[in-house]
Amino acid sequence: MRHSPAALGGGAILALVLMLALAAPWLAPYSPDQPDLGQRLEAPSAAHWLGTDGLGRDVLSRMLYGARPTLALVALVAAGMVPIGLTAGMVAGYYGGWLERVLMGLTNIVMAFPRLILALAFVGMLGPGLINAALALLLTSWPAYARLARAETQTLRRSDYLAAAEMQGILGSRLLWGHVLPACIPGTQVRLALDLAGIVLAAAALGFLGLGVQPPTAEWGLMIAEGSKLVFDQWWLAAIPGAAIFVLAIGFNLLADGLRDLGDPSHD
Amino acid sequence: MSRAFKLPLATLARGLLTMATTLACLLLVTFALSSLTPIDPALRALGDHASASAYTEMRHRLGLDAPWPQRFARYTGRLLHGDLGIAESTGQPVAEDLRHVFPATLELATLAMLVSAIAGLALGLLSAWRPRGVLDGVVRIVSLFGSSLPAFWLGLVALYFFYARLHWAGGPGRLDDAYEYTLDLDSGFVLLDTWRSGVPGAFANAWAHLALPVLVLAAYAVGQVTRMTRAALLSEAGKEYVTLARAKGARPARILVHHLLPNTRGLILTVLALTYASLLEGAVLVETVFAWPGVGRYLTTALLAADTAAILGATLVIGCSFVVINGLTDALVRALDPRLR
Numbered sequence: 314m315r316h317s318p319a320a321l322g323g324g325a326i327l328a329l330v331l332m333l334a335l336a337a338p339w340l341a342p343y344s345p346d347q348p349d350l351g352q353r354l355e356a357p358s359a360a361h362w363l364g365t366d367g368l369g370r371d372v373l374s375r376m377l378y379g380a381r382p383t384l385a386l387v388a389l390v391a392a393g394m395v396p397i398g399l400t401a402g403m404v405a406g407y408y409g410g411w412l413e414r415v416l417m418g419l420t421n422i423v424m425a426f427p428r429l430i431l432a433l434a435f436v437g438m439l440g441p442g443l444i445n446a447a448l449a450l451l452l453t454s455w456p457a458y459a460r461l462a463r464a465e466t467q468t469l470r471r472s473d474y475l476a477a478a479e480m481q482g483i484l485g486s487r488l489l490w491g492h493v494l495p496a497c498i499p500g501t502q503v504r505l506a507l508d509l510a511g512i513v514l515a516a517a518a519l520g521f522l523g524l525g526v527q528p529p530t531a532e533w534g535l536m537i538a539e540g541s542k543l544v545f546d547q548w549w550l551a552a553i554p555g556a557a558i559f560v561l562a563i564g565f566n567l568l569a570d571g572l573r574d575l576g577d578p579s580h581d
Numbered sequence: 582m583s584r585a586f587k588l589p590l591a592t593l594a595r596g597l598l599t600m601a602t603t604l605a606c607l608l609l610v611t612f613a614l615s616s617l618t619p620i621d622p623a624l625r626a627l628g629d630h631a632s633a634s635a636y637t638e639m640r641h642r643l644g645l646d647a648p649w650p651q652r653f654a655r656y657t658g659r660l661l662h663g664d665l666g667i668a669e670s671t672g673q674p675v676a677e678d679l680r681h682v683f684p685a686t687l688e689l690a691t692l693a694m695l696v697s698a699i700a701g702l703a704l705g706l707l708s709a710w711r712p713r714g715v716l717d718g719v720v721r722i723v724s725l726f727g728s729s730l731p732a733f734w735l736g737l738v739a740l741y742f743f744y745a746r747l748h749w750a751g752g753p754g755r756l757d758d759a760y761e762y763t764l765d766l767d768s769g770f771v772l773l774d775t776w777r778s779g780v781p782g783a784f785a786n787a788w789a790h791l792a793l794p795v796l797v798l799a800a801y802a803v804g805q806v807t808r809m810t811r812a813a814l815l816s817e818a819g820k821e822y823v824t825l826a827r828a829k830g831a832r833p834a835r836i837l838v839h840h841l842l843p844n845t846r847g848l849i850l851t852v853l854a855l856t857y858a859s860l861l862e863g864a865v866l867v868e869t870v871f872a873w874p875g876v877g878r879y880l881t882t883a884l885l886a887a888d889t890a891a892i893l894g895a896t897l898v899i900g901c902s903f904v905v906i907n908g909l910t911d912a913l914v915r916a917l918d919p920r921l922r
Binding site: 342418421422423425426427428429430431433434435436437438439440510514517518521522523533534537541544545551555559562563566567568572574 | 599602603605610611614615617618619620627702725726728729731732733734737738740741745747841850857858862863870871880881885887889892893896899900903907908922
C-alpha cells in the first residue's frame with residue numbers, strides 16, 4: 314500500500330479537530346457562554362490560556378465548543394449533497410433517455426449558479442441558523458457528484474461485470490447501489506475533501522455575517538466578527554478563530570491533495 | 582491567424598440558449614425565496630395591528646393572493662422593466678442603488694482578476710516547468726495556503742498590519758475622508774474619477790485604499806489559477822506530439838509557446854472566466870471587511886436589516902453577472918476549439 318504524507322497530515326489535523334470538538338465538555342476550563350464582566354478582554358495568561366473576550370468569556374473554551382457548529386454544518390452538507398448528487402448521476406447515467414436529459418440539464422444549470430451569493434440570499438430570506446445554512450449550501454453543492462457519478466456509470470454500462478450482474482437478475486436500485494456505486498467512491502472522496510474545505514470557509518463566512526448559529530453560541534466565524542470590532546487593540550480575539558478555520562480548511566485541502574495523488578497512477 | 586475563421590453559429594446559439602435557461606432558473610430561485618420567506622410584505626406595509634380586512638385588501642393589492650405561476654410572470658415582467666422594488670433601508674429604488682454600487686464592485690473584482698491572472702499564470706508556468714521540483718513545492722504550498730484562508734479574516738489581518746501598524750496602505754473605504762467628501766465620484770469607478778478630478782494626491786490615495794482589498798481578494802484566486810494552469814500544462818506536456826517536438830530538438834520555450842499554450846488556451850480561458858465570476862462573488866466578504874461601498878456591502882447591510890427587495894436585487898445582479906460570464910466563456914471556448922464541437 315502506497316502512502317501519502319499529505320493525506321496523512323490532513324487526516325491527522327481533521328482527527329485532532331474532531332476529537333477536541335467532541336471532548337469540549339471535558340477539556341474546556343470554563344463555560345463557553347457564561348459572561349464574567351469582571352474579566353473582560355484579558356490578554357492570554359495562565360488562568361485564561363487564550364485570554365477572554367468582550368463579555369469576559371474564556372476564549373479557549375469558546376474555541377473548543379466553537380468547532381462543533383462548524384463540524385456539524387460540514388457533516389450535514391456532506392450527508393446531503395453526496396447521496397443526492399450520486400443518485401441523480403447514477404440514475405441519469407444508467408437509464409439514459411429523457412430522464413438523463415432532465416437530470417443533467419438541471420445539474421448543469423445548478424452548477425452555473427453562484428454558490429456563496431445564493432447561500433447568503435437563502436439564509437437572509439428564510440432566517441439564520443444552522444439548518445438553514447446547511448440547506449443553503451446543500452442547494453448548490455450536489456451537481457459535481459452528479460456529473461462524476463454519471464460519467465462513471467456510463468463507462469460501466471457497457472462493462473461485462475455489470476452485464477453479469479444483470480443476467481443474475483440484479484436490477485434497479487440494488488444494481489446501482491451495490492455494483493455501480495463502488496466505482497464512484499474514489500472520485501467522490503477526492504471531490505468531497507476538496508469541497509469540504511470550501512464549505513468550512515463558506516460556513517465561517519455565514520457565521521461572520523451573522524447568518525449561522527446565533528449568539529451566545531460559540532462559532533468560529535461569529536467569534537471573528539465579534540473580535541473584528543476590537544482588532545486594533547485585542548488582535549488575538551479575531552486572530553485565534555481565524556487561525557482555527559485556516560487549519561481546518563488546510564486539513565481538508567491536504568487530504569484532497571493526498572487522495573488525488575494516491576488515486577493518480579502517474580504519481581511516482 | 583491565416584486560415585479563414587468561421588464562427589460556428591449553431592454552437593454559439595446553443596450556448597446562448599443554455600445561458601438563457603440558466604438565467605430563467607435563477608429567477609425562479611429568487612422568486613421562490615421571495616415567496617417562502619417568513620417576512621410578510623403585506624404585514625410589513627401595514628404594521629402588526631392591521632385589521633383582517635385591511636390585511637386581505639393589502640395582500641390583494643400586492644398581488645400576493647394570485648396563484649404562483651401568475652405571480653412569477655408578474656415578477657419576471659417587473660424585472661425585465663428594471664423594476665427591482667424599493668429598498669427599505671435607503672428608501673430608493675433598488676435598481677438605482679445598485680447602479681451606484683456596482684461600479685465599485687466591478688473595479689475591485691477586475692483589478693483582483695488582473696493580479697490573480699498574471700500571478701497565477703506565471704506561478705502555474707513556473708511550477709509546470711519542473712514538476713515536483715523545489716519551486717513546484719513552494720508554489721503548491723502557497724496555493725494551498727491561499728485556498729485555505731478565510732478571505733474576510735485575511736482582510737482583517739491585512740488591515741491590522743499594513744494600515745494600523747505600518748501605515749503602508751489606506752484604511753477602510755475608497756478614499757481618505759478629505760477626498761471622499763470633496764470629490765465628485767460620478768462614474769463610480771474611483772480610479773477614473775480621481776484621475777479626472779486632477780486633485781493632487783487623490784489618485785494616489787485611491788490606489789492606497791485599493792491595494793489591500795485587491796490583494797486580499799486575489800489571494801484566493803491566485804491559488805486556483807495556479808493549480809489549474811499547472812494541471813492543464815502538465816496533462817498536455819505528457820502527449821506524444823510534445824515528445825516528438827522535443828525529439829526534433831525544439832527548445833522548451835518554443836514547445837511552450839508554439840505547442841502547449843495554443844492547445845491549453847481554451848482551458849486557461851475557462852479558468853480565468855470562472856475566477857472572474859467567483860471574484861465578483863467573493864467581493865461580498867472582502868467589501869464588508871474593508872467598508873468598500875459595492876454590491877457586496879449593500880447586500881450584507883440588507884441582510885442585517887432583512888430588507889428583502891435589496892437582498893434579492895443584489896443577489897440577482899451578482900448572480901446574473903456570474904451566469905453571463907460563465908455562459909459567454911463556455912460558448913466562446915466551444916466556438917474557438919473544434920475538439921469541443
